[in-house]
Amino acid sequence: MNAAPKPQPGILDIALYQGGASKIAGHANVLKLSSNENPHGAPLTAREAAREAASEMHLYPNTDHASLRDAIARVHDLDADRIICGVGSDEILHLLAQAYVGPGDEVVYPAHGFLIYPIVTRAAGGTPVAAPERDRRVDVDAMLAAVTERTRLVYLANPANPTGTMLNGQEVTRLADGLPDGCLLVLDGAYAEYAGDFDGGLSLAATRENVFATRTFSKMYGLGGLRVGWGYGARAVIDVLNRLRGPFNLSNVALAAAEAAMRDREFVARCAADNRAQRARLVAGLRDLGIACDASEANFVLARFADEDEALDCDAALKTRGIIVRHVPAYGLPNCLRITVGTEDGMTRLLKALTAWRGA
Numbered sequence: 229m230n231a232a233p234k235p236q237p238g239i240l241d242i243a244l245y246q247g248g249a250s251k252i253a254g255h256a257n258v259l260k261l262s263s264n265e266n267p268h269g270a271p272l273t274a275r276e277a278a279r280e281a282a283s284e285m286h287l288y289p290n291t292d293h294a295s296l297r298d299a300i301a302r303v304h305d306l307d308a309d310r311i312i313c314g315v316g317s318d319e320i321l322h323l324l325a326q327a328y329v330g331p332g333d334e335v336v337y338p339a340h341g342f343l344i345y346p347i348v349t350r351a352a353g354g355t356p357v358a359a360p361e362r363d364r365r366v367d368v369d370a371m372l373a374a375v376t377e378r379t380r381l382v383y384l385a386n387p388a389n390p391t392g393t394m395l396n397g398q399e400v401t402r403l404a405d406g407l408p409d410g411c412l413l414v415l416d417g418a419y420a421e422y423a424g425d426f427d428g429g430l431s432l433a434a435t436r437e438n439v440f441a442t443r444t445f446s447k448m449y450g451l452g453g454l455r456v457g458w459g460y461g462a463r464a465v466i467d468v469l470n471r472l473r474g475p476f477n478l479s480n481v482a483l484a485a486a487e488a489a490m491r492d493r494e495f496v497a498r499c500a501a502d503n504r505a506q507r508a509r510l511v512a513g514l515r516d517l518g519i520a521c522d523a524s525e526a527n528f529v530l531a532r533f534a535d536e537d538e539a540l541d542c543d544a545a546l547k548t549r550g551i552i553v554r555h556v557p558a559y560g561l562p563n564c565l566r567i568t569v570g571t572e573d574g575m576t577r578l579l580k581a582l583t584a585w586r587g588a
């Protein structure tokens with residue numbers, strides 16, 4: 229029998245990404261707080277747009293995403309020609325690695341950084357380099373110290389997942405300015421909408437050739453299941469990524485829904501305000517129960533326990549009550565559970581379950 233081909237170096241080193249669970253056997257009314265989804269669902273405007281677009285599912289979608297890019301550009305005051313849309317921001321992160329990283333090249337990211345960063349690095353044959361953090365905060369000096377002449381990309385989520393902590397604008401700028409020529413800083417703004425008055429690094433990407441910003445429709449915009457994200461950067465980078473991008477990467481349903489969601493500023497404002505209120509409630513409730521957590525700038529809170537056993541015990545207790553949160557050993561935080569901020573009712577249910585666990 230003929231042997232099957234061997235995959236490219238690096239691919240078999242990829243640890244399979246595990247999504248947040250969504251089911252518990254024996255529970256009909258599961259509260260899923262494990263994937264940072266919008267607890268209010270998708271905006272009604274986007275659902276309606278998706279329904280309408282579905283009647284055209286026999287037609288190929290457009291390849292230039294002009295209408296969606298125009299909507300994004302208007303809302304964020306950007307140059308539409310410097311926007312690229314992808315199948316989630318994951319695709320953009322992949323394209324960046326595919327375009328700029330090869331065997332022998334290095335990619336730097338923070339030690340508790342998003343698991344997709346080492347995955348896309350290995351997929352491109354590159355070497356992932358994790359820079360230490362300090363008390364679950366990105367350390368710019370450690371990031372710069374990890375950069376060598378072989379570093380092609382630096383990935384940084386701000387606010388970060390799963391810690392929820394954030395670097396201020398000065399620190400991000402210091403990181404960008406400290407990188408050598410030919411090294412691109414990728415600012416992953418998946419949670420930027422939750423961080424108050426913050427542009428997710430878009431202004432830095434607008435003014436610096438070596439900074440690229442990514443955003444997503446999966447969190448605040450409630451469209452995780454449709455898979456739409458976008459990136460903003462120098463024309464030269466956008467041109468490179470567009471050559472790699474599949475021309476029909478986004479379906480007409482996804483394009484229509486994302487455009488409607490982007491235009492629905494009322495939905496975004498309402499969800500942001502609600503997240504702020506419920507996040508404050510969750511943080512206060514955790515601390516009342518003696519469970520430590522850092523201030524979060526995102527739509528989740530990282531609850532910290534004495535050790536991994538205690539975290540697992542709490543996780544199991546929540547599961548028996550139909551609540552799914554995310555244990556995060558894969559992020560180097562085995563004593564932590566990441567809890568997505570839910571609705572008012574959801575947070576009431578969670579805090580009740582945590583109180584019962586503490587009292588048990």
Ligand SMILES: *Cc1c(COP(=O)(O)O)cnc(C)c1O
Nearest residue numbers: 316317318342389418444446457
């Ligand atoms: C959720 C998340 C994303 C978004 O991924 P999509 O592919 O757009 O759904 C990107 N970066 C981080 C850090 C995330 O947590």
